Amino acid sequence: MKIDIVLKNAKGESSYSLDIEASATVLDILETLRKDNAPGLLYRHSCHHGSCGTCGAMINGRPRLMCLTRLGDLRTNSLLIEPLAKMTEIEGIAVWPGPLFENLPDTDYLMATENHGEDDSRRLEDCIECGICVAACPVVKAFVGPAALAAAAVEMKKHPDRAAEMDALVDRADGTLACERAFECSRLCPQGVAPGRKITELIKRARKT
């Protein structure tokens, strides 16, 4: 299919036209553009299958992972791609995700799988630290963000001995108090982590104690 692409950042924008299959992802499109039309185009990417969390961007105004967003699913022939909101713009579509990682607490990133009794299999946590939830969040005042609070909620459940440490983050003025319960985080999380629900649990837990 023929598509029109606009790449836009704080410094300006550039337009391209491309003929590509509907099954192509937005990341495939940028890879093709960089190879054939725009060799200097910068964007973050690594795993190409929604595991690393590096390729978040604003696609037609919504934060999404470029590697999992297929043209066919967008139902449009025009694409507007911008750097992921709330991160530090570098150039092109590339951002520095410092604002996300500065707030994320250090947590145990492996969990025991629940489906097998015979051996104690483990797997990595669902959250891929992509920052989509942070970019999606409409809160404009100081807020540690959904990713950090969701990580704290998971950590407390796994390691109750770290609850006080996690509470110190959760109870800050820019912690759960700053959440406006728009649930955009849960709606757009590519991994179904449901940060909004986890924040609600944290708030309920605080009321009980």
Added chain:
Amino acid sequence: MEARFSIFGAEAEPLSLSACSVRKNGIRVCVIGGGGTGIALAYDLAQRGFSVTLLEKGELTSGTTGRHHGQLHCGARYAWADRNIARECYAESLVLARIAGECIEYNGGFFVALTEDEKALEATFIERCGEAGIPARSFDLERLASMEPRLSEAVKAAVAVPDGSFDAFRLPLMFAAAAKRLGAVFLPWHEVAGFDFSGGKLRALIARNLGAGQGPWQEPGPGHGPGRDIRIDCDFAVSATGAWAGQVGRMAGISIPIVPAPGAMLAVKGRLVDHVISRLRPPGDGDIFLPQRGLSIIGTTQRVVDSPEGILPGREEIDFLRAAAAEMITDFGKMQFHAAWAAARPLAGPAAGSASPAAAKGSEPESRELSRDFVVLDHGKNDGLEGFLSVIGGKATVLRAMAERTSDLICEKSGLVAECRTSRFRLPSWRSYYRGAER
């Protein structure tokens, strides 16, 4: 000396990196390429006292490394062909589990026989693994069926091995976080634009800023700015650029016989197994199936292309992988498609007259055999470009070992004695790579 308590079957706990002292030796090394090999090398060199600058034209791990399916190889896959490679994989998988356990699902794996011919290989396979020091044993099929109920009913024999899987992005990022903490300078969004070999020796490398202005992603320095070429004075430059090694070599005026050989991978939604599943037969295409978070991944294939840029998987590759997975996993065909992608592996090119990276050494008279699996080419000896080296080949599981051997060679060429300590320290969280202050 590293303390080993082998009589108790355990080794000393790894140390915290904050306990690592570094004595600077004043020698400057530029590492080209921010994939697993280059990043691990930056850490090893920084720990041995070198002043390290790493250039990567994109984000770290945006070339081949990040697109790896993430199998932590215990070496069993290679036991058929080469027990040294197998032995090295096993040793390194144990080291990584100790120093980077945070991003490894160390759940073990099974090699499964689906045909009578494959079943006939079971005893030989266990024996080969044993020769390489890898614990492999025949596994009860009924028990396997209860542990992995989605495995095909056609499984005729199974061998348990200590395989695992890791996060292909976070593992190298842990090495990057460690390197940064020890003073290595990372310059993502910078590509090599040229070399200064005046007087037959490397004097400097020219790095082109691809558009990144000043910011937390790079150290401030003179001359930094979009579109600017920066001269980085250095004593050594190591190209750890994998499938891009030929391109970087050409820039230095030499021919390195490496061609990009993409392999495709396919992920479906649903974690169908908890262990790495491999076919019980010598390595080939479409014979590795592994879990990754809520996904299942099947790999891989191999073809040869002209350029490592912008490689997408072909439809035939995806169809092949789907069929290969369906042989091992019941109902695989019904699972929802998640993603398909391709990664450009480096392959020894026609000039080397062989089809494996390891064989590149055969055609390079002065190359040094550091392992059967990867080589370091000393372009000083081979091409008169003193101070320039290329690391070729290897696999993600042995990234630390590749860095150790390359670093050993640089120490030797510098007349230095500095032992490798990378296996002794627990790596810091990948998250700290993206944080301004140390945490």
